[in-house]
Each structure stands twice: as C-alpha cells, then as structure tokens.
Amino acid sequence: MYEPVGSVDHYLCVDNHRALSYEWGNYRFAAEWLNKSKGTADDAILDPFEVEDDWFEIHLPSLQLVVSERVPAGMRAKAEYTLKRLHLRDDERVIRQRRAWYELYEAGDLSLEGLTRRAPLIAAAVRKASGTPARRRSRRRP
Amino acid sequence: MLEYLHLKNVGPAPEMRMELAERLNLITGDNGLGKSFLLDIAWWTLTRTWVGYPARPNPGAKEAASIGFAFESKSGRREYVSEFDRKQQEWKGKVGRPANPGLVLYAQVDGGFAVWDPARNYWRTVRGQEVQDRPPAYVFSPNEVWDGLERDGATLCNGLIRDWASWQKEKGTPFELLKAALQVMSPSAGEPLVPGPLTRISLDDVRDMPTLRMPYGEDTPIVQASAGMRRITALVYLLVWAWEEHQRAAALLGQEPSQQVIFLVDELDTHLHPRWQRVVLRALLDVVGELMTGGDAQVQVLAATHSPLVMASVEPHFDPAQDALWHLDLADSAVRLTQEQWAKQGDVLGWLVSETFGLAQARSRESEEAIEAAEAFMRRDLSALPSGLRTRNDIDAALARLLPGHDPFWPRWVVKGGAVEGKATGKPRKKQRAKATPKRTAKKATSGRSKRR
Numbered sequence: 267m268y269e270p271v272g273s274v275d276h277y278l279c280v281d282n283h284r285a286l287s288y289e290w291g292n293y294r295f296a297a298e299w300l301n302k303s304k305g306t307a308d309d310a311i312l313d314p315f316e317v318e319d320d321w322f323e324i325h326l327p328s329l330q331l332v333v334s335e336r337v338p339a340g341m342r343a344k345a346e347y348t349l350k351r352l353h354l355r356d357d358e359r360v361i362r363q364r365r366a367w368y369e370l371y372e373a374g375d376l377s378l379e380g381l382t383r384r385a386p387l388i389a390a391a392v393r394k395a396s397g398t399p400a401r402r403r404s405r406r407r408p
Numbered sequence: 409m410l411e412y413l414h415l416k417n418v419g420p421a422p423e424m425r426m427e428l429a430e431r432l433n434l435i436t437g438d439n440g441l442g443k444s445f446l447l448d449i450a451w452w453t454l455t456r457t458w459v460g461y462p463a464r465p466n467p468g469a470k471e472a473a474s475i476g477f478a479f480e481s482k483s484g485r486r487e488y489v490s491e492f493d494r495k496q497q498e499w500k501g502k503v504g505r506p507a508n509p510g511l512v513l514y515a516q517v518d519g520g521f522a523v524w525d526p527a528r529n530y531w532r533t534v535r536g537q538e539v540q541d542r543p544p545a546y547v548f549s550p551n552e553v554w555d556g557l558e559r560d561g562a563t564l565c566n567g568l569i570r571d572w573a574s575w576q577k578e579k580g581t582p583f584e585l586l587k588a589a590l591q592v593m594s595p596s597a598g599e600p601l602v603p604g605p606l607t608r609i610s611l612d613d614v615r616d617m618p619t620l621r622m623p624y625g626e627d628t629p630i631v632q633a634s635a636g637m638r639r640i641t642a643l644v645y646l647l648v649w650a651w652e653e654h655q656r657a658a659a660l661l662g663q664e665p666s667q668q669v670i671f672l673v674d675e676l677d678t679h680l681h682p683r684w685q686r687v688v689l690r691a692l693l694d695v696v697g698e699l700m701t702g703g704d705a706q707v708q709v710l711a712a713t714h715s716p717l718v719m720a721s722v723e724p725h726f727d728p729a730q731d732a733l734w735h736l737d738l739a740d741s742a743v744r745l746t747q748e749q750w751a752k753q754g755d756v757l758g759w760l761v762s763e764t765f766g767l768a769q770a771r772s773r774e775s776e777e778a779i780e781a782a783e784a785f786m787r788r789d790l791s792a793l794p795s796g797l798r799t800r801n802d803i804d805a806a807l808a809r810l811l812p813g814h815d816p817f818w819p820r821w822v823v824k825g826g827a828v829e830g831k832a833t834g835k836p837r838k839k840q841r842a843k844a845t846p847k848r849t850a851k852k853a854t855s856g857r858s859k860r861r
Contacts, residue, residue, distance in 0.1 A: 298751035303763065305749070328786035328820045356783050358769065359758050365816060 267297070268363065268384050275301040278308045299359065303352050312341070312348045321345060322354075324391040329364045330356045331387070364388060409708050410450055410509070410670060411485070414476035417469035418492070419445050420736075420743035427747070428710070429732035432693070434722070435712040436764050437736030441743050443712035444517060446736075447672045450710055453477040454509040454670060455524040456501060457545045459516060463499075465492045475499060480668070481507035482526070506531075510668025510705075511654055513696075515643055517674040519550035523650045526666050527657035553642050554631065565653075568645040569631070573606050573616040582652050588699050589644045593691045595683040599623050601640070635679040640688070644695065651700040669707045671696055677715035685717040690725060716759035723752045735764060778806040782821055 275296045278286050286292040294314055296304075304311050312321075322345070323334040331354050333345045349355045367385040370376040371392065382389040415424045420442040435443050445463070452458055453475065465473030478487035486507035490499045512524040523529075523546040530542070546564055548557055556567030566574070575583040590601040604619035604627030619627040620637060630641060658665045673692070677685045689711065697707045713719070726733075733748045753759045760770040769776040777794065782803050784792035797803050804821075811817060 299753055299758070299762065302749040302751040305763075325787055328783060330783060330787055332787055353761070358761050359753070361820075362816070365819065369819070 267360070268367070269295075269297045271298075272296060273298045273301065277313055279304075279306045281306050282308055300352050300354075307351055310344065310347060311351060312344055319386070320390075322349075322387060323394075324364070324387045326391045326395055328356070329361055329368060329388070331360070409480040409668060409706060410454065410710070411478040411480065412476075413446070413449060413453065414489075415449065415474075416476075417466050417471060417473035418463050418475060419449070419466075421745065422466070422469070422742070424743075424745050426734065426745060428708070429730055430706070430708060431730040432722075432726070433708075433710045433732050433734060434719070435710065435734045435736070436714070436719075436748075437734075438738075439714075441736035441738070442745075443736060444674050446745075447514065447674050447710060447712060449475060450670075450672055451512065451514050451522065451524075452499075454479060454512045455522075455529070455545050456506050457522075457524070457547070459514060459520070459522045459547055465494075479507070479509050481509055482666075482668075483507065509670060510666040511650065512670045512672070513647065513650055514672040515646070515674065517678055519553065519639065519642060521548045521553055521642070521646045522546065523548075523646070525650065525654050525657065527654055527661055527663060548646070550642075553646060565649065568642060569615050569617060571649060572603075572618040572630070572645060576603060576606060576618065577616075582648055585652070585699060586644065586648050589648060589695045590641070592694050592699065593640050593644055593688070595681070595687055599683075601637070604628075636681055636684060639679045640684070643692070647695055647700060665701075665705075667705045669696055669701060669705050671707065671709045673709065673711040676711050676713045677718055682717050685715050686721045689713075689718055689722055693725075716756045716765055719759045719764065720753070720756050723754075726750060733764070737766075772810070774806075775810040778803060778810050779817055782807060782817070786821075 272295055274293050275298075276283075276286065276292050277294045278292055280287050283292070296314075318336070320334055321337045321341070322331055324330070325332050331349060333342060333349065337345045354360055364385065367376070367381060368388055371378070371381045371388070376384070378389060378392065381392065409430055410428050412428060413424070413426045416422070420440075424442075424446075426446065435446060437443055448459060449463060452463070463475070473492040474489050476487075476489040478485060480486075488502065490501060492498070493500050508526045508530055509524075510526060512522075514522040516522070525546070528542060529545050532542070543559060543564065546557060548565070552565070552567065554568050556563060556570060557565040565571075571582075572586065575586060587603060590603070594601045600621075602621040604621045606616040607619055607627065607629055608614075609617050609629045609631065618630045620630055620633055620641070622628050630638070633641070655665050671692070676688055676692075680688060693707070693709065696709075697703060697705070701707065728750045731750075733750055734745060735748045736743060736745050738744070748764060751762075753762045753764075757770045759765060760767045769779065771779070778797065781793050781797035784790070785800065785803055790798075797806055807817070807821060
C-alpha cells in the first residue's frame with residue numbers, strides 16, 4: 267500500500283505491553299488509521315515483518331485484496347482476520363486509492379514499472395492476468 | 409478544568425471512567441448510549457445543579473451508586489466522590505462552599521442553555537458566614553434564551569431579542585463582540601452573518617426586532633430565520649451575554665474575570681447545513697478562546713457530535729497532546745466508553761466508514777447490500793450472497809437499479825467491453841470467454857510455482 271505520510275507505531279500496543287513502549291523492535295511503520303483499526307488486537311494481526319510479498323493478492327477487476335494460496339496453512343486464519351480487522355479487503359478508504367492507481371495505469375499515465383513501485387500488488391495482478399511472470403523470474407535470481 | 413469523571417452504577421454502564429483532555433473532548437457514539445448523560449454529569453460535578461432531571465442510580469445495582477470527579481478550581485485541585493443517599497433521594501455533597509471551576513457554559517441539544525458564573529452564582533460570605541443566596545445557576549429553556557429569564561419576579565436576563573436590540577442601539581463593546589462572533593461563525597467569507605437594521609414584526613409586539621442580512625439582500629427578523637441560523641445566533645448571543653455579565657459582575661466585586669472557561673455542547677451539528685458543520689467547532693473555539701477571553705483564559709470543551717463533517721473539519725486542529733476523541737459503543741450488550749486513538753480519516757466518507765461511525769459504506773442500505781453481494785460474487789464467496797442476489801444477473805440488475813452511472817463502483821464490476829467479470833451460477837456471457845482465459849492460465853502457473861517453492 268502506498269503510504270506517503272504514515273507514522274511509527276507499536277505492533278504490540280502500549281495498553282497490553284507497557285514495557286515495550288520504547289522498545290525499538292516493537293516499532294512498525296504504519297498508516298495511522300490502520301494502526302487505529304488494529305487497536306489492541308496486537309499479534310492477532312499479522313506482523314508486517316513476517317508477511318511475504320505473495321501472501322495477499324489483488325483480485326481484478328474488483329480490486330479487492332484477498333488472501334492468496336501461498337499463505338502457510340497455519341497463518342491463513344490470521345491473514346483473513348488481518349484483512350477484516352484492518353478493513354483492507356474492500357473498504358472505501360483503500361479501494362479509492364487502488365482504483366486511482368489502476369486508472370492511471372489503464373489510461374497509460376503510469377507504466378507497469380511505475381505501478382509496481384507504487385502499488386505492487388495491483389501490478390502483480392495485472393501481470394498475472396496478462397500472463398507475464400516478469401516479477402517471478404527476477405525473484406528467483408540468486 | 410475537568411480532570412476526570414468516574415461513575416459507578418449510574419447511567420448506561422455499571423462503571424464508566426473518563427480522563428478528560430485539557431482542551432477539546434469530542435464525544436461520539438450511537439443514539440441512546442449516554443452522550444448527553446455524560447454532559448449532564450459534567451455540568452453537575454462542576455456546578456452542583458442539574459439542568460434536567462437529576463441522574464438516578466441504576467435500579468438493579470446492588471452496590472452504592474457514586475459519581476467521582478476531580479477538577480482544577482480557583483483554589484487548587486478538587487477531588488470528590490458523591491454517593492447517592494437513598495433516604496434523602498439525592499447525591500451527597502460536601503457541606504459549605506463548593507469549589508469554583510470558573511465560567512461554565514452548557515448548550516443543550518434542544519436549544520436550552522445553562523450558565524454558571526463564578527461571579528454571580530457563587531457563594532458569598534456575609535458577616536463571617538458562607539451563604540448561597542444567589543441563584544445556583546442560570547438555566548434557560550429555549551424560549552427564555554429569546555425572551556428573557558425571570559425567576560421569582562427578578563429579571564436575570566433580558567433575552568436575545570431585547571439585549572441584541574439595546575446593544576445595537578448602544579453601539580458599545582457587546583455589539584462589537586456580537587458582530588465579530590457572528591463573523592467568525594459564518595459558514596464562509598461569501599456568506600457573512602451580519603446584523604441588519606432593527607425592525608418590528610407585529611402590532612402586538614413592541615420590541616425592536618433584530619434582523620440578519622440575508623445573502624439575497626433581504627433583512628430577515630431573527631425569530632423568522634432558519635433553525636440553523638437561530639441555533640448559531642442563540643449560541644453566539646449567550647456566549648456574549650455570559651461573558652459581558654461575567655465581566656461586569658467581576659468588576660463590581662473587584663475581581664479579575666475568570667481565567668478558566670468550560671464549555672459543554674451537545675450535538676454541535678444540530679440543524680446545521682454541512683457548510684456550517686464544517687466550521688462550527690473551530691469557530692466556537694475561536695469565539696470562546698480569542699474573542700471573549702482574549703486568548704488568556706484556559707478553555708476546555710466537551711462536545712458531542714454525530715457529524716462526520718465535524719470530525720473531518722477538526723483534523724487540521726486536533727492535537728492529541730491536548731485533545732481527545734471519545735466513543736460510546738455497545739460491547740457484549742453493555743455500554744462502553746473508550747478514548748479512541750486519533751487518526752485522520754481524510755474526509756466525510758473516511759469518517760463514516762471508520763470505527764467512530766462504523767458504517768460499512770456511505771451509501772443507502774440497498775446499494776450497500778447490492779455492492780457487498782457484488783464484491784462477494786467477484787471473490788467467489790458464494791456463501792455470502794443474500795437471497796435475491798445470488799446470480800450475476802440479479803446482482804447486475806440490482807446495481808443498475810440502485811447506482812448512478814458515475815458511481816465509482818462500476819469500473820470494478822464491469823470490465824472493458826461491458827461484460828461482467830466472474831463465473832458462478834449464471835452462465836458466462838460469450839464476450840466473457842476471452843477474458844476468462846488468462847485467468848485459467850494464471851491458475852495453472854500458480855500451482856506450478858507453489859510446487860517449485
């Protein structure tokens with residue numbers, strides 16, 4: 267998700283883990299409103315550090331964010347809950363921006379490479395739909 | 409400054425605690441969960457008077473009901489726990505002179521207003537004895553705001569109509585303050601709230617009637633202005649009146665005007681057009697904090713609101729170090745008061761779908777249902793489809809009936825060429841086939857990749 271503002275917040279919230287208030291390892295870069303939605307859910311939400319690039323994917327043309335088949339089985343329920351709790355599946359607040367990125371790409375104002383930088387999951391969905399596995403190949407390189 | 413409220417067995421929850429922020433406290437929550445109740449309690453803790461019916465302990469509660477609170481008074485911090493005395497049927501208070509919280513103002517949702525003025529409602533010392541022979545507070549019904557407040561034959565306030573008219577004729581500071589406050593409260597620079605010339609509205613009413621200059625050039629008698637304008641002007645008038653009278657009384661007593669103002673506002677957005685909702689909170693803060701008190705006094709505000717636009721309007725000014733957002737909600741069929749973490753939501757839509765208001769969409773319920781069905785259909789979550797919206801064609805028909813052509817949802821439902829994406833119970837359209845092919849390819853690729861991993 268493109269986040270040009272963002273804030274540094276606690277992964278394990280201060281209410282539940284006061285001792286971790288000033289612990290560097292507990293800080294994450296997050297959109298403020300997402301952190302607010304997380305609230306005290308703590309590790310019931312996926313830690314951004316543990317999420318792999320392909321655990322979530324964008325569904326086209328609906329632009330919904332869904333859990334992909336590559337989430338480890340033991341993590342699936344947590345991933346689903348993360349989508350729900352943080353309103354990431356199809357809340358207007360995320361959909362509006364996804365739509366705007368996708369429109370820029372479709373209108374030709376943003377290249378696929380540009381889309382990859384700004385909205386990598388939408389770019390991955392575009393590649394998947396057109397059968398271009400560019401990202402995959404580059405990733406397998408040592 | 410009110411520091412905290414701690415309620416036990418009174419009000420909508422068995423226990424409720426509110427640690428207030430020192431400047432702005434915004435209270436949100438569904439109807440009937442106790443926003444007005446909290447304001448009534450705040451008023452009572454500060455003034456020892458009730459504006460309506462006194463709060464009653466919850467009948468089912470086994471333990472004693474109590475209202476605990478602390479505030480910063482003129483003579484230091486005061487903390488007290490008042491228990492309900494069942495025999496006397498009243499809340500126990502300390503004997504003698506209560507603490508002085510400064511000027512307290514309460515704008516109620518029905519247009520009523522209450523003022524507690526430390527110079528005029530406070531106890532005084534007569535021959536070494538502390539006595540309370542002044543009115544305990546000024547409590548106005550909506551009509552009394554306009555026509556004046558009398559108690560026991562004495563006129564306590566002339567009311568908006570007479571005061572405004574006499575201020576206008578005097579051309580003194582109250583009228584200047586009134587004009588300036590109206591200016592600040594105006595929805596935009598293009599539509600200033602400006603007093604017009606005084607007029608008469610009836611042969612049977614000899615009062616000079618204030619008017620407001622309308623955008624279309626006419627002067628409208630203030631009593632015939634819109635509900636929103638009347639709410640705003642009444643609010644402005646009472647603020648000016650309370651501050652003028654307070655200053656005069658303080659001067660008579662040889663005291664400095666209060667350095668502390670606590671302002672309670674219930675449903676700030678009542679009757680107000682969105683243009684007004686967008687400015688009202690900031691304007692009130694400016695009127696109280698700058699115009700009235702010259703920026704010297706500490707102003708604390710407790711405001712209840714249902715308006716996502718009020719929330720959006722406060723984003724540039726909200727400072728988590730001195731402001732707080734409160735939310736009343738139902739959790740396991742009990743009311744819960746929580747301080748919400750502050751986060752900008754950007755606009756009205758963002759606020760409506762945020763936890764603060766909790767809507768799934770900012771649309772009609774019917775459109776929301778159709779779109780939720782379309783979303784579920786697109787991600788193949790067929791179990792989530794409600795009856796009547798189980799096929800692509802049914803969903804498509806519902807969307808076409810409910811959404812305007814420019815609705816931003818359409819591009820996500822209709823793929824290029826006008827075909828509807830997705831494959832479920834309905835037959836895929838022929839045009840659709842070509843679109844569906846890369847999907848199958850992608851799926852094959854997916855399984856291949858996962859083997860490699």
